Amino acid sequence: MTTPAEAPLEAPELPYVDPVRRARARSKSRRDALVASVSTVLVFAVLGYLVTASPGWPKVQETFFNWDEAVAAWPTLIKAFVLNIKIFLVAEFFILILALLVALGRGLRAPAALPVRIICTAYVDFFRGVPTILVILLLGFGVPALQLQGLTNSPVVWGTVALILSYTAYVAEVYRAGIESIHPSQRAAARSLGLSSMQTTRYVVLPQAVRRVTPPLLNDFIALQKETALVSLLGPIEVLRAAQISASSNFNYTAYVVAALMFVAITLPLTRFTDWLQKRDARRRMAGAM
Amino acid sequence: MSLVDVSGVHKSFGSLRVLRGLDLQVDLHEVVVLIGASGSGKSTLLRCVNGLETVDAGEIRVDDIDVTSAAVDLDKVRRRVGIVFQQFNLFPHMSVLDNVTLGPRKVLGVNRRAAQDQARELLARFGLQDKAEDYPDRLSGGQQQRVAIVRALAMKPEVMLFDEVTSALDPLLVGEVLDVIRELKSEGMTIVMATHEMGFAQEVADRVCFLADGRVLEQGPPRQLFDAPQEEQTKAFLARVAAGRQSA
Numbered sequence: 001m002t003t004p005a006e007a008p009l010e011a012p013e014l015p016y017v018d019p020v021r022r023a024r025a026r027s028k029s030r031r032d033a034l035v036a037s038v039s040t041v042l043v044f045a046v047l048g049y050l051v052t053a054s055p056g057w058p059k060v061q062e063t064f065f066n067w068d069e070a071v072a073a074w075p076t077l078i079k080a081f082v083l084n085i086k087i088f089l090v091a092e093f094f095i096l097i098l099a100l101l102v103a104l105g106r107g108l109r110a111p112a113a114l115p116v117r118i119i120c121t122a123y124v125d126f127f128r129g130v131p132t133i134l135v136i137l138l139l140g141f142g143v144p145a146l147q148l149q150g151l152t153n154s155p156v157v158w159g160t161v162a163l164i165l166s167y168t169a170y171v172a173e174v175y176r177a178g179i180e181s182i183h184p185s186q187r188a189a190a191r192s193l194g195l196s197s198m199q200t201t202r203y204v205v206l207p208q209a210v211r212r213v214t215p216p217l218l219n220d221f222i223a224l225q226k227e228t229a230l231v232s233l234l235g236p237i238e239v240l241r242a243a244q245i246s247a248s249s250n251f252n253y254t255a256y257v258v259a260a261l262m263f264v265a266i267t268l269p270l271t272r273f274t275d276w277l278q279k280r281d282a283r284r285r286m287a288g289a290m
Numbered sequence: 291m292s293l294v295d296v297s298g299v300h301k302s303f304g305s306l307r308v309l310r311g312l313d314l315q316v317d318l319h320e321v322v323v324l325i326g327a328s329g330s331g332k333s334t335l336l337r338c339v340n341g342l343e344t345v346d347a348g349e350i351r352v353d354d355i356d357v358t359s360a361a362v363d364l365d366k367v368r369r370r371v372g373i374v375f376q377q378f379n380l381f382p383h384m385s386v387l388d389n390v391t392l393g394p395r396k397v398l399g400v401n402r403r404a405a406q407d408q409a410r411e412l413l414a415r416f417g418l419q420d421k422a423e424d425y426p427d428r429l430s431g432g433q434q435q436r437v438a439i440v441r442a443l444a445m446k447p448e449v450m451l452f453d454e455v456t457s458a459l460d461p462l463l464v465g466e467v468l469d470v471i472r473e474l475k476s477e478g479m480t481i482v483m484a485t486h487e488m489g490f491a492q493e494v495a496d497r498v499c500f501l502a503d504g505r506v507l508e509q510g511p512p513r514q515l516f517d518a519p520q521e522e523q524t525k526a527f528l529a530r531v532a533a534g535r536q537s538a
């Protein structure tokens with residue numbers, strides 16, 4: 001509802017571009033889109049032709065890209081893949097919390113906190129150096145061999161614990177880089193208001209640090225998602241193991257391809273999201289620099 | 291008794307002796323301006339008063355509490371001493387309102403509603419009422435600096451320290467920040483400020499202190515210090531500042 005008494009709405013100010021230039025820009029962008037589509041279609045058509053025309057193709061198609069095999073293997077594989085996702089989610093939950101504690105522990109400067117700092121540093125140094133696959137083997141086969149009372153022998157549990165130990169070290173370093181990237185003047189400003197050191201970390205440093213390291217954190221998530229397949233070394237039927245069983249039972253490797261596609265399907269959204277975040281941050285930094 | 295009493299303070303960074311037995315007393319409601327060459331220790335002195343730096347020797351008392359004693363709870367001292375920096379140092383991830391209410395809520399235990407009401411009132415007093423929901427990067431430098439001042443004021447400090455608060459500003463925006471300081475003076479706030487704005491110093495200062503060699507080399511009412519400096523170093527400094535202004 002508008003009343004005549006109301007002040008006239010101000011027209012939003014549009015950037016002025018003269019009509020000739022605007023037309024020229026429009027036709028150029030149309031031309032660019034056309035060139036891009038044609039060249040893409042052409043390249044993929046040639047590649048597709050080269051692959052399918054090769055003498056070995058029928059055999060490859062039969063063993064790796066067999067539709068019937070894929071359909072047959074699907075139910076088992078997807079059920080097994082649920083285990084991968086469970087391992088990932090549980091591991092990620094603990095990693096996010098433990099890594100933060102380790103990063104904060106390394107950052108403690110009080111003299112009394114020296115032992116904490118030493119432990120956290122040693123932990124990170126060790127687990128960043130040891131290949132994840134070794135940690136999985138050591139824990140998965142080592143701990144059950146100890147035959148300790150009250151400890152589970154479940155390979156899934158120990159595989160997950162190994163992933164947590166390994167990735168906590170990486171993620172702690174990511175957090176630490178973020179914390180150290182916050183300028184000391186932010187800390188000074190918070191302390192000058194009377195906030196304690198802990199409050200300053202909680203309300204001023206961490207929120208900014210976490211925002212800054214979200215892209216590298218997501219990269220580590222993506223890597224972790226793939227590495228859940230390493231738990232197969234300990235025997236549980238996750239997707240890689242399920243594909244292996246399928247492949248060895250009928251000498252057809254289609255199940256591997258299906259498993260691979262499952263990993264891609266689940267990491268792809270995360271990858272794209274990470275790209276988007278990184279681009280957005282870069283844009284913000286540019287804008288801030290001006 | 292002075293509200294702020296700095297006596298015999300020494301402070302070094304490595305082998306660089308910045309403060310060498312500095313004395314300074316500031317009375318309640320007094321406005322003291324610190325001048326001196328860049329690197330003469332103005333910022334260091336202000337940061338020591340606020341407890342952001344520890345001193346090597348000497349004593350700083352604020353309202354008769356020894357800031358430099360190991361037993362003192364520095365967080366308690368800091369909430370009574372507001373400081374505003376050259377680079378604003380607003381929290382970029384928080385709205386203006388959250389910047390201003392963080393201290394009262396987390397340190398003084400004021401509840402959110404009350405803290406926000408008080409913050410809006412303060413913001414309105416300094417012409418920032420429609421910026422409450424904005425993030426700092428949407429504000430001009432002058433607006434950011436005024437928010438930083440409001441953030442410090444929200445803690446109801448007994449003394450405000452200003453460290454070259456207009457040096458990072460576009461010349462056109464300096465005035466709006468100086469207006470805020472004028473207003474605080476008129477309300478009787480005790481103020482210690484480091485500045486290169488000699489004209490402003492002359493106008494608002496009850497006393498001007500010239501820092502050199504890690505000490506207050508000369509001090510007095512602005513008229514006396516600017517028009518009839520006694521020390522050679524003071525004369526040289528003032529001449530340099532005047533020359534700089536002409537060439538600018």
Ligand SMILES: Nc1ncnc2c1ncn2[C@@H]1O[C@H](COP(=O)(O)OP(=O)(O)O)[C@@H](O)[C@H]1O
Nearest residue numbers: 303306308326327328329330331332333334335
């Ligand atoms: N944290 C620090 N570490 C090392 N040197 C510092 C530090 N803070 C200040 N300084 C040095 O102390 C001297 C005095 O600095 P400052 O107090 O900032 O002077 P002013 O504010 O008068 O320009 C300068 O030479 C500066 O480089």
Ligand SMILES: [Mg+2]
Nearest residue numbers: 332333453454
């Ligand atoms: Mg300074």
